[in-house]
Amino acid sequence: MLNRRRFTVAAATLGAASSIALPLWVRAQQARIEKPKLSIAVGGKAAFYYLPLTISEQLGYFKAEGLDVEISDFAGGARALQAVVGGSADVCSGAYEHTINLQAKNQVFQSFVLQGRAPQIAIGVSTKNMPGYAGVADLRGKKIGVSAPGSSTNMVANLVLSRAGLKASDVSFIGVGVAAGALTALRSGQIDAISNTDPVMTMLEQKGDVKIISDTRTLKGTQEVFGGPMPAACLYAPAEFVQKNPNTCQALANAIVHGLKWLQTAGPGDIIKTVPETYLLGDRALYLASFDKVREAIATDGIVPAEGPRTALAAIASFDPTVKADRIELGKTYTNEFARRAKERFKA
Structure with a gap:
């Protein structure tokens, strides 16, 4: 009786709010969503890495699924993850590989819709600070x-760095964000090199501020760096959240895949x-040049490719001794169940 009463109240409210009633199946779906109001933490929302999230938000696709989503933007993916681990956010829009790192620490998180099929990350050295750069070994102490x-x-x-025989401790890593602050840090000489996403990297590259030494903004470049397909941005959450809120996760996946569908034909x-x-x-011109460069790196249907998780695990285990490849259960790090349904619905 309680569910019927809630549905009746919701339907009445919707009917009063709009002269055009929502389709019955939409109202029924919204009534079933376990957590209609939720928060998503993201690390650097302005980056193309998270463009599907922005598109789904700006075009109202989350609202269309009956969701009231609050998006909190942080300086980077690690900070966004901390928000979810700490309980101040429900879902993280972040890099797939975090689910592997978390499992190595006995925390089970699961990706449930993919936004990017390549990391879209490039590394460049400052032409001002390192004009004589000859190889990765030159980054020691930088x-x-x-x-x-x-x-x-x-x-x-x-x-x-690891492929050139360097350890993370051989350099100093400095957080600069993914927007204007990153441009300033490089151009002012505060840093000697930068690992970042677009549009920042294309802007630095086209102005001659950096020399690109590694590039995963294309599928070809990703294959060269990782040796296989590398899943990138996704929506992921604690496995317990996914299990307890399947309809909510389905609604989120629907919104993202709807956005991916729109991006396939957007000019x-x-x-x-x-x-x-x-x-x-x-x-604007450089922003659009950046988009052209990373367009193929955006996922098309939200589904994690079969070989992707293995590629990610091999990459992380190659330089992080805390991640033991034989102890990671990749099947627990992602599910394509929600994305498949969304793909079918939107013909993505």
Whole structure:
């Protein structure tokens, strides 16, 4: 009786609020959502890495699924993750590899919809501070800017360093965010190199501020760096949250896949009209050039590729001794169940 009463009240409220009633199936779905009001933590929302999240928010796709979503933006993925671990946010929009790192610490988190099929992270050395750069070994003792220590930008830098025989302790990592602060840190000489996402990296590259030494902004570049497909941005949450709130997770996956579907055919002008003006960092042309560079790295249907988790695990285990590959159960780090349903619904 309680559920019937709630449904009746909700339907009446919706009917009063709009002269055009929502379809019955939408109202029924909204009535079933376990947590209609929730918070998502993200590390650097202005980056193209999280463009699907921004698109789904700006175009009202979360609301269309009956969700009232509050998005909290942090300096980097590691900070966003801390918010979820600490309980101040329900879901994290962050890098898939965090689910592996967390499991190594006996915390089970699960990705349930993919936003990016390549990390979109490039590493560049300052042409001002390191004009004579000859190889990765030259970074020993240098300051490297990352979105935030422990973030995916930090992870990619660690991987590149390890392949050149360097340890993370051989350099100093400095959090610079993924927006104007990152540009300032590099151009003012506060850091010697930077591992970051677009549009920051394309802006630095086109102005001649950096020399790119590693690039995962394309599928080809990702294959060269990681040796396989590398799942990137996703929505992930504690496994317990996913189990207790399946309809909520389905609604979130629906909204993201809807956004991915829109992005498949969106033109540069559509992007400019949709994202907040501040995301352009004062240069529309360079912002669009950045989008062209990373477009293929955006997921198309929200599904984690079969080989992706293994690629991520191999990469992390290669430089992080706390992650033992034989002890990680990859099947617990992600599920494609929600994304498959969303893909079918939106024909993504």
